[in-house]
Amino acid sequence: MSTRKSVLDISELTSHISSHYGIDLSVYRSSCMKRRVMHRIVMVGCENIEDYFFYLDKHPDEIERLKDIVTIHVTGFFRDQDVFRKLQMDIFPELIKRKSEEGSEVIRIWSAGCSTGEEAYSFAILLDHLLQKRSEKYDLEVFGTDVSEDSIRTAREGLYSEEKITRVPNHMKSSGFEPDGDRFRISNRIRKYVKFRVHDLFSPSPYSMLDLIVCRNVLIHFEHDIRGQIISRFHSALCDEGMLILGKSEALEMDSEYMFEMVVPRSKILKKKLTGKSQLPVTNQTPGGEK
Ligand SMILES: C[S@@+](CC[C@H](N)C(=O)[O-])C[C@H]1O[C@@H](n2cnc3c(N)ncnc32)[C@H](O)[C@@H]1O
Numbered sequence: 301m302s303t304r305k306s307v308l309d310i311s312e313l314t315s316h317i318s319s320h321y322g323i324d325l326s327v328y329r330s331s332c333m334k335r336r337v338m339h340r341i342v343m344v345g346c347e348n349i350e351d352y353f354f355y356l357d358k359h360p361d362e363i364e365r366l367k368d369i370v371t372i373h374v375t376g377f378f379r380d381q382d383v384f385r386k387l388q389m390d391i392f393p394e395l396i397k398r399k400s401e402e403g404s405e406v407i408r409i410w411s412a413g414c415s416t417g418e419e420a421y422s423f424a425i426l427l428d429h430l431l432q433k434r435s436e437k438y439d440l441e442v443f444g445t446d447v448s449e450d451s452i453r454t455a456r457e458g459l460y461s462e463e464k465i466t467r468v469p470n471h472m473k474s475s476g477f478e479p480d481g482d483r484f485r486i487s488n489r490i491r492k493y494v495k496f497r498v499h500d501l502f503s504p505s506p507y508s509m510l511d512l513i514v515c516r517n518v519l520i521h522f523e524h525d526i527r528g529q530i531i532s533r534f535h536s537a538l539c540d541e542g543m544l545i546l547g548k549s550e551a552l553e554m555d556s557e558y559m560f561e562m563v564v565p566r567s568k569i570l571k572k573k574l575t576g577k578s579q580l581p582v583t584n585q586t587p588g589g590e591k
Pocket of ligand 1: 371372373374375376379412413414416419445446447448451499500501502515516517518547
């Protein structure tokens with residue numbers, strides 16, 4: 301990477317970042333994290349890790365940039381069509397039926413690691429569409445959280461290009477969006493259901509009694525132990541009938557299988573097991589904390 305060899309190595313950089321900025325990069329899978337950090341160091345014109353220490357000191361915004369680079373933000377509306385088809389055909393109708401039988405009017409969904417908001421808005425658009433056909437009135441609460449402040453700012457703004465909304469089913473576009481110049485703004489009808497906040501998944505869950513947690517394409521970036529701790533928090537934050545959706549290329553590790561059973565393997569839809577204990581290990585890490 302450099303013309304001058306580093307005296308320090310990447311682990312010293314990550315511990316410096318952890319002690320000075322409260323951000324623990326070591327929880328991310330080390331090979332990807334190292335590659336991205338080294339690439340960034342070259343991009344900003346530093347010749348080695350020592351230079352980058354000084355660069356971080358002189359550029360207060362750099363730490364946010366670095367965090368964004370380590371945690372990639374690729375997302376989209378109605379991403380993974382078969383997951384949304386399954387939600388529309390089975391999972392959400394069953395959820396609505398159960399709510400109606402229980403006499404409950406609140407549906408609570410958490411999109412954890414929601415990036416720029418498309419995922420959280422997609423659930424609100426789909427559920428709003430399904431609930432329109434019902435005579436009962438439901439309180440729909442969709443929470444979107446992400447560790448990236450920039451992403452949450454974009455999510456709250458709710459303004460997307462025409463290209464971004466192409467995967468939204470046509471019959472849901474008019475209730476979901478309003479034209480705004482050459483872009484499309486999330487309609488007030490949908491916006492009222494969705495609340496965003498900056499939240500680090502290493503801190504305790506900000507929500508409880510959730511019906512569904514969607515955490516797709518996030519855990520894949522973390523080391524094994526960290527994934528287990530987060531899954532355990534999700535277990536506690538769900539109601540007894542709660543469900544969890546992971547990303548298509550993510551799997552539940554064997555040591556977490558006592559907490560969830562896989563109900564739709566293809567779409568990575570899991571159901572909470574009541575027999576599972578959701579206890580966090582005593583040495584629970586909470587680096588960074590919530591902002
Ligand atoms: C690839 S995006 C996934 C977006 C969306 N869930 C999807 O599948 O379309 C991964 C997101 O996880 C977020 N993330 C990474 N580490 C996180 C953490 N510790 N706490 C909360 N979010 C985190 C990133 O900022 C990024 O926006």
